[in-house]
Amino acid sequence: MTTSNQASRSRLTLGISQTLLTLAALVVLFPFVWMFSSALKPTSEVFSTPPSLVGSEIMWSNFAEAWTYLPFGRFMMNGIIVSGVGTLVVVVSSSMAAYAFSRLRWRGRDGVFLVYLGTLMIPQEVLVVPMFILMRYLGWIDSYLGLIVPWAFTAFGTFLLRQFFLTIPDELEDAARIDGANRWRTFAQIVAPLALPAVGTLAVFTFIGYWNSFLWPLLVVSDVNMATVPLGLNMFLGQTGNQWNLLMAAAAISVIPSAIIVLALQRYLVSGIALSGMGGR
Amino acid sequence: MPAKVQDTSRARTKQNQLRERRAALGFLAPNLLGFLLFTIIPIGASLVLSFFEWPLIGNAIYAGFDNFVRLLTQDPVFWPIVGNTAYFVVGYVALNLAVSLGLALWLTTRIRFRGFYRFVFFLPVVSPMVANAMVWRMMYRREDGIIAQVLESVTGTTGPNWLGDTRWSMLAVILMSLWAGFGYNMIILIAGLEAIPGSIHEAASLDGANWIQRLRNVTLPLLTPSLFFATVMTIISSLQVFAQPFILTGGGPGISTSTIVFYLYQKGFQAYEMGYASAIAWILFLVIMAITLVQFRLQKRWVHYS
Numbered sequence: 001m002t003t004s005n006q007a008s009r010s011r012l013t014l015g016i017s018q019t020l021l022t023l024a025a026l027v028v029l030f031p032f033v034w035m036f037s038s039a040l041k042p043t044s045e046v047f048s049t050p051p052s053l054v055g056s057e058i059m060w061s062n063f064a065e066a067w068t069y070l071p072f073g074r075f076m077m078n079g080i081i082v083s084g085v086g087t088l089v090v091v092v093s094s095s096m097a098a099y100a101f102s103r104l105r106w107r108g109r110d111g112v113f114l115v116y117l118g119t120l121m122i123p124q125e126v127l128v129v130p131m132f133i134l135m136r137y138l139g140w141i142d143s144y145l146g147l148i149v150p151w152a153f154t155a156f157g158t159f160l161l162r163q164f165f166l167t168i169p170d171e172l173e174d175a176a177r178i179d180g181a182n183r184w185r186t187f188a189q190i191v192a193p194l195a196l197p198a199v200g201t202l203a204v205f206t207f208i209g210y211w212n213s214f215l216w217p218l219l220v221v222s223d224v225n226m227a228t229v230p231l232g233l234n235m236f237l238g239q240t241g242n243q244w245n246l247l248m249a250a251a252a253i254s255v256i257p258s259a260i261i262v263l264a265l266q267r268y269l270v271s272g273i274a275l276s277g278m279g280g281r
Numbered sequence: 282m283p284a285k286v287q288d289t290s291r292a293r294t295k296q297n298q299l300r301e302r303r304a305a306l307g308f309l310a311p312n313l314l315g316f317l318l319f320t321i322i323p324i325g326a327s328l329v330l331s332f333f334e335w336p337l338i339g340n341a342i343y344a345g346f347d348n349f350v351r352l353l354t355q356d357p358v359f360w361p362i363v364g365n366t367a368y369f370v371v372g373y374v375a376l377n378l379a380v381s382l383g384l385a386l387w388l389t390t391r392i393r394f395r396g397f398y399r400f401v402f403f404l405p406v407v408s409p410m411v412a413n414a415m416v417w418r419m420m421y422r423r424e425d426g427i428i429a430q431v432l433e434s435v436t437g438t439t440g441p442n443w444l445g446d447t448r449w450s451m452l453a454v455i456l457m458s459l460w461a462g463f464g465y466n467m468i469i470l471i472a473g474l475e476a477i478p479g480s481i482h483e484a485a486s487l488d489g490a491n492w493i494q495r496l497r498n499v500t501l502p503l504l505t506p507s508l509f510f511a512t513v514m515t516i517i518s519s520l521q522v523f524a525q526p527f528i529l530t531g532g533g534p535g536i537s538t539s540t541i542v543f544y545l546y547q548k549g550f551q552a553y554e555m556g557y558a559s560a561i562a563w564i565l566f567l568v569i570m571a572i573t574l575v576q577f578r579l580q581k582r583w584v585h586y587s
Contacts, residue, residue, distance in 0.1 A: 047425035097312035130326035153315025230411035
């Protein structure tokens with residue numbers, strides 16, 4: 001009697017808990033819902049009273065118009081090029097450096113690594129002023145090089161991968177070296193494949209970082225054809241003024257790749273945050 | 282004979298060392314070169330710049346500590362902006378930790394569709410901040426924004442002029458940032474909670490500890506390393522807030538939502554005072570360093586490492 005009472009009570013609490021959590025999720029989701037809903041409304045109904053989720057007409061054409069109002073396809077392409085190439089450079093160069101820091105012995109290694117570590121604390125803002133001057137000097141304003149290269153060699157990736165490489169047992173590599181493999185082969189065929197989870201995590205975070213970056217593109221890009229997605233959205237905001245339905249269509253387009261990344265790579269994201277977030281343990 | 286064997290083996294180890302050093306150089310070269318050019322040199326240049334007066338077009342003039350003195354003692358805007366940044370950091374970090382901890386605890390109870398909730402709460406973290414801020418700018422509009430309209434239907438008044446009233450503007454920036462950012466810490470704390478062995482909870486339950494007692498005496502103490510990490514990182518990142526006020530309010534009304542980085546942007550890239558902007562950047566760095574050091578000092582008092 002009491003046990004069945006307890007069971008039904010705990011089922012009731014579970015039900016209430018589940019309902020409240022769903023409400024919280026709906027609240028958090030709402031700005032995205034409102035973004036898509038506004039993107040599909042006619043201009044005159046975006047701020048209608050009383051508010052409604054669906055306008056008198058579903059305007060799919062807003063998306064087409066937003067896509068061509070400013071060269072949004074170009075923004076997406078720029079974003080993919082910058083984030084893709086940037087991620088590739090970061091992953092390759094920092095996994096190589098991490099290998100040198102974790103598995104090779106050479107004089108001065110720990111000293112150089114300490115310098116890398118020291119820069120982790122320095123905020124991006126300290127770098128942007130001289131970096132901007134350097135970009136002008138190199139003629140990299142309004143270029144892919146200017147968007148990609150300055151942030152492709154920061155210490156974070158090297159640090160993250162070094163920590164992971166240190167956990168791979170030496171024996172695996174030693175066996176291959178006795179069989180005559182040199183360092184480049186053991187790196188490419190043994191250590192790198194074993195480090196794939198960490199490398200994948202770094203890749204996902206680097207890609208998202210480049211894709212969402214706003215301050216730096218704002219500084220080095222003024223040509224509309226070189227804008228990345230966030231900068232393009234900002235240009236949109238400056239130009240459309242009050243056409244919030246087009247603006248929201250553009251914003252909605254920019255959110256879709258992020259949603260796909262979270263859905264497809266949630267495991268990497270979660271393990272990556274856990275990996276870097278468990279520093280204290 | 283033995284001497285000769287020793288000789289060749291020593292020669293071999295020496296050759297090995299040499300080969301290893303050469304390999305290390307090869308592995309390190311691309312990253313180290315980029316690191317020198319795009320991290321070390323800019324850091325040095327920034328420090329040097331902060332002692333110069335340099336309008337981007339024109340000659341740099343050595344100014345000693347003038348930039349810092351002007352910033353800290355004469356600039357009428359600087360201290361209000363430091364105050365705004367402090368307001369943002371305190372409000373944002375406190376709310377962020379409360380919400381992310383609450384949801385992390387909630388999502389590690391026996392509940393269904395965990396993956397779905399995690400997806401929803403994490404989505405704003407990865408979607409572009411500019412897009413996030415834009416939709417909130419629309420939602421915050423005074424009379425006809427959705428927040429004002431919902432408030433009106435519930436309370437009878439449209440509520441404050443979120444982005445247009447200096448008393449509310451920073452709170453509006455904080456709430457928007459909270460929505461966009463809490464999911465990150467939530468994931469960190471979930472990972473921390475899942476790393477606590479279930480046997481500890483069982484032992485506490487067997488000893489008759491109820492839910493609140495277990496939370497206070499078992500779960501939270503064991504979670505303090507994760508909480509410490511989340512706090513440190515969130516404070517560092519919130520000291521650098523920029524995109525949210527830039528898109529939502531443009532730093533206004535007045536200067537009510539101007540933050541340190543926003544001011545750096547204005548001085549460096551609208552007024553082109555490169556030396557002055559560098560001085561602002563180094564002040565920011567010193568603030569970040571000081572706060573982080575203090576936190577590491579204080580961690581002994583509340584962080585439990587097993």
